[in-house]
Amino acid sequence: KQVGRSVTLEALVVGLIGSVIGIAAGVALAYGLRAALNAADLGLPSGPLQLAPRTVVVALIVGIVVTAVSAYAPARRATRVPPVAAMREESTGTVEGLRVRTIAGIVAAVVGVVLVVFGAQGTGGGAASAVGGGAFLLVLAVLLGSPALSRPVVGALGAVFARPFGAVGRLARTNATRNPRRTAATAFALTLGLMLVSVIGVFGSSAKASVDAAVDNGVQADFMLTGPQMFGVPLPAADAAQGVDGVVEVVPVHGVRANLDGEDGFGTAVTGVLDDVIDLQMVEGVPEATGNEMLVNQSTASEKGWTVGSTVPVTSRDGNTVDATVAGVYTDSQIIGPWVMSQQIYEQFxxxxxxxxxxxxxxxxxxxxxxxVRSGLEAATKEYVIVQVLDREQFKGQQAQQIDTLLAILYGLLALAVVIAILGIVNTLALSVVERRREIGMLRAVGMQRNQVRRTIYLESLLIAVFGAIVGVILGLSFGWAFVRTLADQGLDIISVPWSQVVGMLLASGVIGVLAALWPGNRAAKTPPLEAISDL
Structure with missing residues (x-):
């Protein structure tokens, strides 16, 4: 009991210190993130950040409790170590049975796969919840089953990476598979980090592919005027473009937020003939709304039971209400949104x-x-400094740049998870070097050189890192595919995998493994042979 209590108290102290450092780092990161978002001009609301005392208290409690709970299993295991066995190095190489843990992991994996596949067949919140539940179970399955999985996978990786190094490589492979619990725990942090990076990568790549397809298939216009999301394009700029030689059609598309039949939503309004600049596929009715008319997409019409001629009460944010008549129903288009108001209703609102x-x-x-024509448009809109003249390819590039900005911020946050994983590998290898001090000393005594000791630690770390990376990438790509499938009704109807990024992450994981082993490897190489052998 005293041993277990000692380990738990140690964890509480570590949790308190880590929580304080984490809160300070989080506040600094929040300010930096807010500055990055403001600089990116994504149209988000601005204002001072608020740090409530409740946030600090909750963060401290969560950090301490999580650390204490994490210490339960090590504390319990420490109380079961026989005193005599603890004085011999053999205790470091023993492996507890993994049968129950592996069976639980298999059950969680089967249920998780079923939920992910089932959720990926639908769209909406219910489908996303099913995928999220399945993803949680699969992560739990990896946590439980990775010790049993690490032996064959690391063994196979060792056959590829360690074979060119001969006896040193075989020794590294043996060390990596000797304690599967430690190998799995060390690799799990990297697994989580690369899993999240892979999910975000699939989201970003799919979003850009979907935007490109929507513009290619839906936009017929030759040029566009765009502006910052917060301000849009001033209408006088559109009037100036109308007078440019060679321009025959100018159609401003306005954003409208209104309440339709008791439900708030965001749609568009058009000044001009929409069908001339957008490839509008009509299901019924006409492609133009005038007077108190509106167009709705097929999904909204089916959900609400609207048809051509239906009357829809539309209420503005100021409380003004107009009874709009549905003039046409079009196939779903991410370019113009779920409904299109006439110019007259837009001006009233x-x-x-x-x-x-x-x-x-x-x-x-x-x-x-x-x-x-482009030169004429640029000259006509020159006084409106926030306005840009773009062709279709440049418009797609602009949308992709906004997505890349958000992804860069997310990747910056996820980089912290990778840093934590690197520190975990360093810590585990350092402890492993201490525990294997006599073994390393014996190897040095029989002729192993210092550079060979370092190489053994480097290869061991490489195998662990690549194992964690492979599992993380597989999970991330699977989850990303499933989540994108559930968002098909929101415009993400094309699934794209960033294969170059995937390959880069796998290669980088090997580099991370080697870098993480530099200090432990150098420490192992400096082990005095005779002194290590004589240690009891």
Missing amino acids: TPPATRSAIVVLMNVADGADPSA
């Missing part, structure tokens, strides 16, 4: 001082020189 366009779509006359 929006004061003149706040009117702007999300984007202005323009067509060029047949035979006109695109470069000359």
Whole structure:
């Protein structure tokens, strides 16, 4: 009991210190993240950050409790070590039975796979919840089953990576598989980090692919005027573009937030003929809304039971209500949203001082020189410094750049998980070197050179890191595929895997493994042979 209590108290102290450092780092990171978001101009609300005392208290409690709970299993295991066995090095190499743990992991994996596959067949919140539940079970399955999984996988990796190094490689392979619990625990942090990176990578790649497809298949305009999301495009800029030689169609697309039939939503309003600049596939009705008319997409019409001629009460944020008539139903389009109001309703709902366009779509006359038209548009809108003139390819690049900005911020946060994984590998290898002090001393006494000792530790760390990376990437790609499937109704209808990023992560994991082993390897190489052998 005293041994277990000692380990638990040690964990509480560590948890308190770690929580304080974590809170301080989190506050600093929050300020840096807010500055990055403001610099990216993503249209997010700005204002001072608030740090409530409750946040600090909750973070301290969570950190201490989690650390104490994590110490339960090691404390319990420490109380079971026989005193005589603890004085011999053999205790470091013993392995407890993994049967119950592995069976529990297999059961969790089977249920998790079923939930993920089932959830991926649908869309919406229910499907995403099923995928999330399955993902949790699969992560739990990896936590429980990775010790049993590490032996064959690390053994196979050792046959590939360690074989060129001869006896040193075989020794590293043996060391990595000797204690599967330690190998699995060391690799698990890297598994979680690369799993999250892979999920975000699939989301980002799929989002960019879906945007590209939507623009290629849905936009017929030759040029666009765009502006910052917070401000949009001033309407005078659209008027100036109308007078440029070669421009035959200028259609501003406005954003509208309103309540339709008791449900808040965000749609668009159009000034001009929408069908001239957007490939609008009509299911029924006409592609143009005038007066108190509106267009709705097929999903919204089916959900609400609306057809051409239906009357829909539309209420603005100021409380003004208009009974709009459905003039047409179109196939779902991520370009223009779930519904399109007429220009007249938009003007009723929006004061003149706040009117702007999300984007202005323009067509060029047949035979006109695109470069000359572009120069004319840039000259006409020069006084509106926030306005950019883009063609379709540049418009896709602009959307991709916004996605990349968000991804860069997320990757920056996830990099912390990778740093934690590296520190975990360093710590585990350092402890392993201490426990194997006599063994390393014996190897040095029989002729192993210092550089061979270092190489053994490097290879051992490499095998552990690559094992964790492979498991993490497989989980991440699976979860990313499933979650993107559940968001098909939100516009992510194309699944894209960033294979170059996947390969880069696997290669980087090997480099991480070697770097993490530099200090433990150097420490092992400096072990005095005779002194280590004589240690009791």
